[in-house]
Amino acid sequence: MGESNMLVSILAAAVSSGTPILFAALGELITETAGVMNIGVEGMMLVGAVAGFLASVRTGNLLLGVLAALLAGGLLALLHAFMCIALKVNQIVSGLALTLFGTGISGYLGKSMIGVPLPNHFRSVPLPALSRLPVLGPVLFNHDVLVYLSFVLVPAVWYLFYRTRPGLHLRAVGESPETADALGVNVFRTRYVSVVVGGMLAGLGGAYLSLAYAPSWIENMTAGRGWIAVALVIFAVWNPLRALAGAYLFGGVEAMGFRIQALGLRVPSFFLKMMPYIFTIVVLTVITASSSKQSSRAPQGLGRPYERE
Amino acid sequence: MSRSKKILLVVAVLLALVGAARLNSQSYAAEDKFLVGWIYIGHVGDAGWTYAHDLGRQYVEQQLPWVESIYVEAVPETSDAERMMTELARKGCKIIFATSFGYMDYVQNVARRFPNVLFEHCSGFKTADNAATYFGRIYEPRYLSGIVAGSMTKSNVIGYVAAFPIPEVVRGINAFTLGVRSVNPNAKVKVVWTNTWYDPATEKEAAKAALDAGADVIAQHQDTPAPMQAAAERGKLGVSYNSVMTQFAPDTIVTGPIWNWGPYYVERIKAAKEGTWKTGDYWGGMADGIVDLAPFGPMVPENVKKLVEAKKADIVAGKFHPFTGPINDNTGKLRVPEGTIMTDAELLSFDWFVEGVEGTLPN
Structure with a gap:
């Protein structure tokens, strides 16, 4: 295989292996922008993965699987929202509990699904014309529909945040709930919606794993991707475009590490295993440091429950 | 209810639910x-x-x-x-x-x-x-699965998606490679470490890397069927592990060592x-019978099945040991002299690759 082909395959792998992290990170980004910290992403992804798998196997319909994943992730997030927004529980504690709960319940629900093959899974759908472009075609336009959905979602979230009134309200609620409230924004409702949407996207990230990327159900199959997503949101300083860059970078460097081994270059595998983490942190930190102050900080109301006077 | 009591209550309820599950x-x-x-x-x-x-x-x-x-x-x-x-x-x-x-x-x-x-x-x-x-002694069925892989590869490159660089895994790679080279001395086994036991997405990615490097058969040591699925997507072959994984990639899996x-x-x-x-x-x-070989896939030719069955009979009868010399390491140095069988102690502390393996080991 030529060098250019190798590069194309690394870039294509960057997109496909970055996608589950991207979905989860986008969800967490929306949640945190509204001022609620939800570190239960791993749990929500697992619940989404198992719900998507169960529904797809039972009904034979992948779209119903995706719906089930959205629903399951959203439901778990609703629990978190209730704890944090209504009961004003510590958000870190509730998020941790969510991860434990999600891990346990997904394992329980998935017991009957071990070793069951999925009758059908999301396969690559090369986009007409676009997929024939050199380099860009195989890298971006020869994936499954969930990947294309993520392509649409990222700019959509960016547009929502920075170009629409609801997006402005969302950011206001995260920055200063008191001010937003005084301006007539419903802080509680905004936070509920954003936490639930965040959970739905985490569920979708899980379903991408169980229905498209590694079509099967295995307990704990997210293997820490939820935590990577949580960290990524911070390094991407709550910016959807940087979250995309971070997710693909992570996937790409990982894919490159395996190819370095397969080509027989003598680099210790533990070092290669470290690379995606280091690379992503360094690159995103550099981007952040070199961009304007205004856009490089956390929402001021993050993690703080809002109480009306 | 005070704030801290509420938190305690919530945590208790969630933990109880997790425990119940x-x-x-x-x-x-x-x-x-x-x-x-x-x-x-x-x-x-x-x-x-x-x-x-x-x-x-x-x-x-x-x-x-x-x-x-x-x-x-x-x-x-x-x-x-x-x-x-x-x-x-x-x-x-x-x-x-x-x-x-x-x-x-x-x-x-x-x-x-x-x-x-x-x-x-x-x-x-x-x-x-x-x-x-x-x-x-899972290395026995691993050796046999190597015979199948070595017989069926066309590119003479076999990818081995390996878990952690510990003696158990190294022993498996070596047994497999000896099996491969017993029927196909030109074949190479490329090792890609994932440093995971259990991460389907990563393991699939590692398998894809081996396929990109020219492998047309993928073997694995992790607990998930993801490397087999990667081989299936490219229309290549796979050697599974642990349990019968055929249902995940029926047209791909030729066989695989299993625990019983x-x-x-x-x-x-x-x-x-x-x-x-x-x-x-x-x-x-x-x-x-504590270790065995998973049933052959439909693509395995009769002569290969016969060859494997014959070797299996020799192993079961105690007439053949996969780690019988001469065995060279992958720098070409003779490590096990002709006719010598490696001891169990040597097998349990394996820290070098046999000839035909391409990969790294931490020193």
Whole structure:
């Protein structure tokens, strides 16, 4: 295989292996922008993965699987929202509990699904014309529909945040709930919606794993991707475009590490295993440091429950 | 309700739910049944290591109707293991199987405190009067699966998606490669380490890297079928591991080494009941049936099947050992002289690759 082909395959792998992290990170980004910290992403992804798998196997319909994943992730997030927004529980504690709960319940629900093959899974759908472009075609336009959905979602979230009134309200609620409230924004409702949407996207990230990327159900199959997503949101300083860059970078460097081994270059595998983490942190930190102050900080109301006077 | 009380309540409720989900499938003792306990490192749903042990437990229940089994999942290799085994012993278990290496010292501790309970520790090396160890020579079916892979590769490049660089995994890669080269001296085995036991997405990515580097057969050492799925997507072949994974990629999997703990468990439990149980360090092979080869896929030609069956018969009869010299390492140096068979001690501390392996090992 030529060098250019190798590069194309690394870039294509960057997109496909970055996608589950991207979905989860986008969800967490929306949640945190509204001022609620939800570190239960791993749990929500697992619940989404198992719900998507169960529904797809039972009904034979992948779209119903995706719906089930959205629903399951959203439901778990609703629990978190209730704890944090209504009961004003510590958000870190509730998020941790969510991860434990999600891990346990997904394992329980998935017991009957071990070793069951999925009758059908999301396969690559090369986009007409676009997929024939050199380099860009195989890298971006020869994936499954969930990947294309993520392509649409990222700019959509960016547009929502920075170009629409609801997006402005969302950011206001995260920055200063008191001010937003005084301006007539419903802080509680905004936070509920954003936490639930965040959970739905985490569920979708899980379903991408169980229905498209590694079509099967295995307990704990997210293997820490939820935590990577949580960290990524911070390094991407709550910016959807940087979250995309971070997710693909992570996937790409990982894919490159395996190819370095397969080509027989003598680099210790533990070092290669470290690379995606280091690379992503360094690159995103550099981007952040070199961009304007205004856009490089956390929402001021993050993690703080809002109480009306 | 104060804030901190609310938090406590919430956490308690969630933990209770998690606990309920994890302990759901335990069954409890009937008075007249012979109670047997298992502790597992993972979940029975891992489709790999723990799943294989649990198939063994289910086999026991099926074969020995007088047995009542109890298992505990996801027991960490800490003093928690000691607590769980103590619990099982107090419940009345007559024999307890501890199925992960790191339980070793805890098994010894509990065995001292419960001299009337029998213990069996998988993959360890410490025994006592009432504590035995057991493991299987999975390298035997690995060698055989290498014969299949070596016969069927067209590119003469085989990818091996490897877990962690420890002797057990290295031994597997070497046995596989010797099998490959016994029928195809030109073939190479490219090793890609994932440093995971259990991460389907990463393992699939590693397999894709090997396929990109020209491999047309993928072998694996992890507990998930993801490398097999990667091979399936490219229309290539695969050698699975742990349990029969055929259903995940029926047109891809040629065969694969599998664990078959059931017969050993049945035999030991029977001995425990009859009072004939003795301690020891058991390392069984294909002759005992504790390890085996998964059924051949439809694409494997008859002559290859025959060749493998013949070698299997030789291994079972004790006429052939995969690690018989001459064996060169992958720098070309002779490591095992002609006619010499590597000792078990050498096999258990394997830290070099045989000729034909391309990959790195930490020094």
